[in-house]
Amino acid sequence: MAAVFAKEFMGSSLMAVSNGAKTTMRKTGTKVLKKGKKATIVKKKAGAKKKAGGKKGAGGNFGPNRQLWYPSKDGAPAWLDGSMIGDRGFDPLGLSKPAEFVVFDLDDLDQNQAINARGANLGLFGADKTEVSTDTLSPYNEVFDIRRFRECELIHGRWCMVAALGAIVAEATTGVSWVDAGKVELEGASYLGLELPFTITNLVVIEVALMGYIEFARSSELDAEKRCYPGGRFDPFNLASGPNEANADDLKLKEIKHCRLAMLAFLGFALEAGFTENEGVLEIVGF
Numbered sequence: 657m658a659a660v661f662a663k664e665f666m667g668s669s670l671m672a673v674s675n676g677a678k679t680t681m682r683k684t685g686t687k688v689l690k691k692g693k694k695a696t697i698v699k700k701k702a703g704a705k706k707k708a709g710g711k712k713g714a715g716g717n718f719g720p721n722r723q724l725w726y727p728s729k730d731g732a733p734a735w736l737d738g739s740m741i742g743d744r745g746f747d748p749l750g751l752s753k754p755a756e757f758v759v760f761d762l763d764d765l766d767q768n769q770a771i772n773a774r775g776a777n778l779g780l781f782g783a784d785k786t787e788v789s790t791d792t793l794s795p796y797n798e799v800f801d802i803r804r805f806r807e808c809e810l811i812h813g814r815w816c817m818v819a820a821l822g823a824i825v826a827e828a829t830t831g832v833s834w835v836d837a838g839k840v841e842l843e844g845a846s847y848l849g850l851e852l853p854f855t856i857t858n859l860v861v862i863e864v865a866l867m868g869y870i871e872f873a874r875s876s877e878l879d880a881e882k883r884c885y886p887g888g889r890f891d892p893f894n895l896a897s898g899p900n901e902a903n904a905d906d907l908k909l910k911e912i913k914h915c916r917l918a919m920l921a922f923l924g925f926a927l928e929a930g931f932t933e934n935e936g937v938l939e940i941v942g943f
Contacts, residue, residue: 717909718743740806741905742912752802756782788883792875795883803880810884813915816922823925823937833936835929 717723718738724731725744732738732745735753747753761775786801796804823834832840854862877883885908887897896904925937934940 717741718905735802740802741908742916751800752805753800754782755798755800756780786880788878788880790876790878792871795875807880807884810912810915813912813919816918817914820918820921820925823922827936827938833939834925835936 718741720731720738722738723744725746732743733747733750733753736743736745736747738745757780759778759781761778763775764772766772783798786796786798786803788795789797798804826832826837827834874883874886877886885896885904891897894900896907928934928937928940932940
């Protein structure tokens with residue numbers, strides 16, 4: 657009896673049902689499709705590269721011949737083809753490699769036999785496409801999808817840009833280390849020397865309400881591109897739309913570079929605060 661599948665594993669990839677077929681995860685390239693009650697195996701060339709998406713940029717920013725983070729004779733991994741903005745082939749742990757699942761038929765379960773043969777390998781199963789849902793905990797049906805990683809990278813990078821700039825500006829204008837800002841805030845909310853009519857509890861409630869609304873609005877968007885680059889009110893000067901739409905790729909590349917730099921910068925802030933006696937960011941850089 658052959659396996660019948662339902663696409664439901666780890667938040668939506670695969671679940672073998674009906675006959676108890678076993679599945680284990682593996683990363684290569686063959687796909688099993690359901691056809692009637694029998695599994696049909698469709699084979700693809702292992703390691704075949706996707707066709708790069710026709711984007712071109714100055715300095716080799718896109719495509720298979722782009723500049724890589726670590727040039728080598730083997731080039732970038734096959735699943736990083738340069739079609740994504742800011743793709744430098746960096747994935748040393750293979751986290752964004754498309755996940756596929758080895759599917760086995762049932763073992764022989766005849767109790768009258770001394771030895772039961774194990775089930776045959778029916779092939780591999782992988783998601784045909786990545787879809788976005790309104791499930792805030794698992795919006796992508798593939799947990800390790802590269803587009804999900806890009807969305808997370810952008811969101812974290814934008815927060816780090818705001819946080820790094822905020823720490824520097826706050827220290828420069830108030831003289832209080834960003835590490836001690838929370839303790840000072842408990843004594844009375846103020847900003848730039850002006851008293852604010854809020855307690856720390858009020859500020860937490862306001863922040864939770866605002867961020868809850870923002871995340872709800874973002875999670876309700878089912879277009880993967882708009883989830884990352886919504887445009888509209890978030891592009892009030894039309895820098896990447898209308899007559900300036902041709903500049904969009906260049907601006908996205910600059911943003912992802914700044915995101916990565918800001919994440920490293922704030923990691924440095926945290927290490928500085930945890931392992932040195934310095935009073936803040938400005939002190940460690942000599943101001």
